[in-house]
Amino acid sequence: xxxxxxxxxxxxxxxxxxxxxxxxxxxxxxxxxxxxxxxxxxxxxxxxxxxxxxxxxxxxxxxxxxxxxxxxxxxxxxxxxxxxxxxxxxxxxxxxxxxxxxxxxxxxxxxxxxxxxxxxxxxxxxxxxxxxxxxxxxxxxxxxxxxxxxxxxxxxxxxxxxxxxxxxxxxxxxxxxxxxxxxxxxxxxxxxxxxxxxxxxxxxxxxxxxxxxxxxxxxxxxxxxxxxxxxxxxxxxxxxxxxxxxxxxxxxxxxxxxxxxxxxxxxxxxxxxxxxxxxx
Numbered sequence: 001x002x003x004x005x006x007x008x009x010x011x012x013x014x015x016x017x018x019x020x021x022x023x024x025x026x027x028x029x030x031x032x033x034x035x036x037x038x039x040x041x042x043x044x045x046x047x048x049x050x051x052x053x054x055x056x057x058x059x060x061x062x063x064x065x066x067x068x069x070x071x072x073x074x075x076x077x078x079x080x081x082x083x084x085x086x087x088x089x090x091x092x093x094x095x096x097x098x099x100x101x102x103x104x105x106x107x108x109x110x111x112x113x114x115x116x117x118x119x120x121x122x123x124x125x126x127x128x129x130x131x132x133x134x135x136x137x138x139x140x141x142x143x144x145x146x147x148x149x150x151x152x153x154x155x156x157x158x159x160x161x162x163x164x165x166x167x168x169x170x171x172x173x174x175x176x177x178x179x180x181x182x183x184x185x186x187x188x189x190x191x192x193x194x195x196x197x198x199x200x201x202x203x204x205x206x207x208x209x210x211x212x213x214x215x216x217x218x219x220x221x222x223x224x225x226x227x228x229x230x231x232x233x234x235x236x237x238x239x240x241x242x243x244x245x246x247x248x249x250x251x252x253x254x255x256x257x258x259x260x261x262x263x264x265x266x267x268x269x270x271x272x273x274x275x276x277x278x279x280x
Contacts, residue, residue, distance in 0.1 A: 003172035004180075011109060011177055018113040023121060026212040031125040043128040045272055046265035047135035048119065053264065054135075054142050061146045065186065071153030074188075075160050078234045084161045090229045091165055100167050103226040104174045107192070114196050114219060130206050136261050137198050137252035144244045145194065149186035156187055158231025168230040190233050193241030194248070196220050201249040 023032060064070065122131040158166035169175045200216025203209050227233040251257055 002176070004176035007108075007173035007177040011112075014109055015113050015116060018109075019117045019120065022113075022117045023124065026121065026209060026215070027125065028209055028211050031127075032121075033124065033126070036126045037124065040123045040126045040128055044119070044123050044131050046269045047128070047132040049268045050135040050139055050261065050265055051119070054139050057142060057146060061149055061186075064150060069153060071149075071151050073153050075153070075155045078154060078236065079160060082235050084157055084164050086235075087157055087161075087164050087228055087231060091167065091231070094229065099229070101171075103229055104168050104171060106222060107168060107226045107230060107232065108174050108177050110219065110223065111192055111195060114199060118199060127207065130202065132265075133206070133252045134199075134202055136257065137202070137248040138195070139261065140248035140251045140257065141191070141194050141198060141244055144247070145186075145189060145191045148188050148240075152188045154187040154234065154237075156232050157234060164231040166231055168232060187233050187237045188240055189244050190227065190237040190241035192223050192227055192233070193220065193238050194244040196223055197242055197245035198248050201245065205249075206253070 118134060119131060122128070122134070156169075158164045158169060168178070196216060196219050200213065200220060203212040203216050224238055227238075228235070
């Protein structure tokens, strides 16, 4: 069996189990209800449609990266400016299989779980307005991330600096899994930082859920550690990702780009409403 299929055998069940556990743990005010699922799904169709469009845009970006590797070559500048001594120090002092596999699994599985957890969590809680804002925040994230990935050709630290071990990419299963959505040249800004930070901002300021907020903060901290330790990102990628998260949250919750999003969401909702009436 090839590494990708071996990885998927544990990746998919683990993601589903984590989502189920999250639905139990983070629903601290007990708002989840199956009774309202049908109505919540219907009211969330525009937000889900926007998230699908984002996923498609990301796949197009990956195809472009595979074919052309566009962007300004800036890796050597980052190497000269930042250096890699901090990464080498971490890898030398935490040179144990436990740290390597734990960090790799967290990197591969963590963001997928956290991002996949949000829609069902909000739908089951009937937080459809929050989900709509979150879908817009996700879209704004990728309005920065995708152009950044295409315009800034920045190779990950472990592929550029021979002193840095490719702890993540040298393990076939992990490497095969991340190749589904990631490349070794899309560092700036850090989406692994911006997306969980965006979710955490919603947890703190919109949902006001203590457990989810604390989890999100810890998640972001562990993410920053893992991406540096594994040789996946440069230091400047992290504050850039944080800035994207702040802009995305502010822009989505203040409706700054609703004139764009409404032109995507409203026609889809009108069309689905007409289809429903026609076949009732």
